[in-house]
Structures are given as structure tokens and as C-alpha cells.
Ligand code: SF4
């Protein structure tokens with residue numbers, strides 16, 4: 001028992017002279033190592049709100065909220081429930097929509113500060129009003145396909161939207177589909193019906 005007490009005394013004297021071994025956190029921030037898996041953060045420019053990360057999150061920490069009336073999709077991340085597994089980053093469709101940072105000092109008394117979200121415009125089917133995906137998601141696909149995107153009118157019309165060549169207020173088909181309705185933004189089911197209505201009716 002004598003020697004441990006002497007060791008403690010030696011430590012106490014050393015700490016008095018040189019200061020404690022511990023760091024003065026959080027007053028003095030301590031940067032995490034480069035590969036540390038900290039809080040995930042969205043990049044609103046890289047994210048197209050496709051919802052793939054929502055599907056793979058094992059902690060159900062990402063939520064997809066569609067508002068058809070406002071034509072908006074929100075992807076909400078609640079960092080307070082995140083387990084920092086990195087699945088969202090690994091499975092991100094664009095590869096740049098969400099990234100794990102090295103932030104780890106995330107404690108807060110205000111839970112709303114743990115929320116982060118990205119909002120994008122929804123793409124709605126002209127025929128049945130179903131949600132197709134987001135406009136940015138279709139644009140991203142069109143960009144990757146290049147000239148091949150012009151084989152699909154929905155992709156082509158989304159790409160041309162930027163050039164203001166599209167009549168946004170075009171009314172939906174009055175009764176049934178006709179050949180002219182092929183050049184519309186349509187969900188896969190409506191596109192099949194438009195294609196088949198004249199070819200096989
Ligand atoms: S790091 Fe894991 S738990 Fe956290 S949001 Fe991404 S997928 Fe979900």
C-alpha cells in the first residue's frame with residue numbers, strides 16, 4: 001500500500017508543476033482525426049432529394065416528406081439519432097449529396113438544432129398527378145445520359161425547362177390520352193398508356 005500512495009503523491013506534485021494531463025475541452029476545441037466519422041451534413045447543391053439515403057439509414061434517422069400541393073420534397077436529418085455508420089454517404093446517388101464530417105461536439109439542449117434538411121421541387125405526372133421524383137433528380141439523370149436523354153420525353157422536357165421552352169401551364173389531357181400527349185411529363189404508368197393507346201387500341 002505504501003508504494004501506490006507514493007506514486008499518487010509523485011503524480012500530484014508533477015501535475016502541480018506541469019499542469020493536468022487532460023485537455024481543457026470544450027473550452028479549447030480538439031480537432032478529430034481526418035478519418036473520424038462525425039455528423040453527416042447535406043450539400044444542397046449535390047443532393048437531388050432522390051431518397052436513397054432514407055432507405056438505407058439503419059437508424060431511421062432520415063425522413064422523406066412530400067408535399068404534393070406545394071410541389072416540395074424535404075429530406076430531414078436528425079443528427080441526435082445518428083449512429084455515424086456512413087451508409088448515407090456510401091449509398092448517395094450523386095456521391096456528393098451527404099458527407100460525414102469530423103464534427104463530434106454535438107450536444108445541445110435545443111433538439112431543433114440537431115435537425116438539418118434539404119428541400120427540392122417535386123416532379124408531378126401531368127396525367128395522373130403521381131409523384132415521379134424531384135426535378136433535380138431527373139435533371140441529374142439527363143445530364144449523365146447526355147444526348148440519350150432525348151429518347152425519353154420526361155427527361156428531355158426537364159432538361160429543356162432550364163431554357164424556358166416548356167409551357168408550364170399546359171392543361172392535363174381532357175379525356176383519355178392521344179398521340180400528342182407523348183410529349184409530356186408523365187409517370188411510367190401514364191407513359192405506357194399513352195404509348196399503347198394508339199399503337200394497340
Ligand atoms: S450516418 Fe448512418 S445513421 Fe447517420 S444518417 Fe447516415 S445512414 Fe443514418
Ligand code: SF4
Nearest residue numbers: 047048051053092097
Ligand atoms: S442525392 Fe444523396 S443525399 Fe440526396 S437524397 Fe439522394 S441519396 Fe440522399
